[in-house]
Amino acid sequence: MKKKNNLLYLSYLFVAAIAFSACSREDLKEFESTQNNPTTVGTGSIAGQVIKTNEQVVVPVSIKLSKPAAKAFEVALGVNQEAALEHIADGNLGSDHVAVAAESIMLPNAIKVNFGADSSKFEIKITRTEVEKYFGKNIVIGYKITEAGKGNNIDPTKTDGVIILNTEDLLVLDDIHYISFTNGAGEVLVAKNQTNYESASSGMSIPIGITLASFPGPTFTVNLATSTDTIAQLIQSGVLPANTVALQAGQFTMPSRVQVASNARTANFNVDVPWSVISANVNKQLAIMVEMTSSSLHVINPAKSYTILLIDSENVIEVDVTNQGVFSVNKDNSGGPNAGEGSLKFIDGNYNSKWLVGRFVGDLQAKLVFSTPQKIGSYTLTSGNDASDRDPNVWHLEASNDGITWTTIDSRSAEVFTSRNLTRRFDIDLPKAYTHYRLNITSNVGSSLFQASEWRMIRIP
Secondary structure, three states: HHHHHHHHHHHHHHHHHHOOOHHHHHHHHHHHHHHOOOOOEEEEOOOOOEEEEEEEEEEEEEEOOOOOOOEEEEEEEOHHHHHHHHHOOOOOOOOEEEOOOOOHOOOOOOEEEEEOOOOEEEEEEEEEHHHHHOOOOOOEEEEEEEEEOOEEEEEOOEEEEEEEEEHHHOOOOOOOOOEEOOOOOEEEEEEEEOOOOOOOEEEEEEEEEEEOOOOOOOOOEEEEEEEEHHHHHHHHHOOOOOEEEEEOOOOOOOOOEEOOOOOOEEEEEEEEHHHHOOOOOOOOOEEEEEEEEEOOOOOHHHHOEEEEEEHHHOOOEEEOOHOEEEEOOOOOOOOOOOOOOOOHHHHHOOOOOEEEEOOOOEEEEEEEEEEEEEEEEEEEEOOOOHHHHHEEEEEEEEEOOOOOOOOOEEEEEOOOOOOOOOOOEEEOOOOOEEEEEEEEEEEOOOOOOEEEEEEEEEOOO
């Protein structure tokens, strides 16, 4: 009886094993069928909050699957602004829709779809300044699905995706990184009477600033240009005086490009005009139009993208009046003022000659007396041809209207002439007109001899 029971038990096990084997084969076939059943991928829509940073606007975008993925795979992507342009051209959108530049769009080459997922997300990043450029409009961004991995399919009706963003939902006016001129922006900047320019021995320099609104970012460049046609139009319309002359290329210098450093909001440059150009146009107004034409990163403020420089030649011209005064010194060369290195060499206009004085102890004076008051705005000193220890390094320029009461109008100390026959210009902060001027030289670099090649006095209007 026991043996019979054992056989019956074995029979049950055999039948169960056959049943289990059959069931496993069916499950495996169903599993394999599921694993080999492809899904169809198509474009989706915005899938989350759009984020703005200092450099980008980040848009989360979805792709959709017709059914859950039977296995993990990748979907290849690409920018497709042709689709964006076609979408605009269809006429379904208003005139306030624009396709941004393809080079301003960044997205991943491919995204991963996980096993069992019916969608996936990726990020489209648009350069912040491209969004700012079209503030007030709707920007259109196109993308495309180029490949679905592991045998999956692409929905032919949803290959191309288009995202539309209202820039006013992303930014406010204060967010825009506008670039503007800081002086004379969108108006006429007049240079006259020591205002809006700086003087140098070679000519005048008009400083101009560029400013970036909002917070700073990476290094960028701004391209500059000029236009004589604009000056002609402003003369014709009466904005500029009838005696205005538009300066031509070669009559002034300015950079064609200005760089704003990383994490900086400002940069400066100069427009330089030689005195010879100004002297040739006395009693005329000289005009230069300076314009920002493009920027490598930020948006140019159209209302503040230009400035008109107007030089009042009669009221900026500088005149060397040195030889209009009566010159004298309190101590001269042993050979006298007319000697080869006598005091008259100090004002002879020859920068290769020099005045040399022995037994220097810091008590040297050179004086110029004019018949009428002269408003001296600056003066120059030129070092001698040799022995730098003879150079002056401390002096005071004094002025008087009676030769008795003197006022110090400029003081210098620890000055250095870095080379021989070097001319240095010294500007007077608050110039006034005087008849008497006296240069007190109280120290040189370290010699018992003093020398200098030239002293020139420059009158301003």
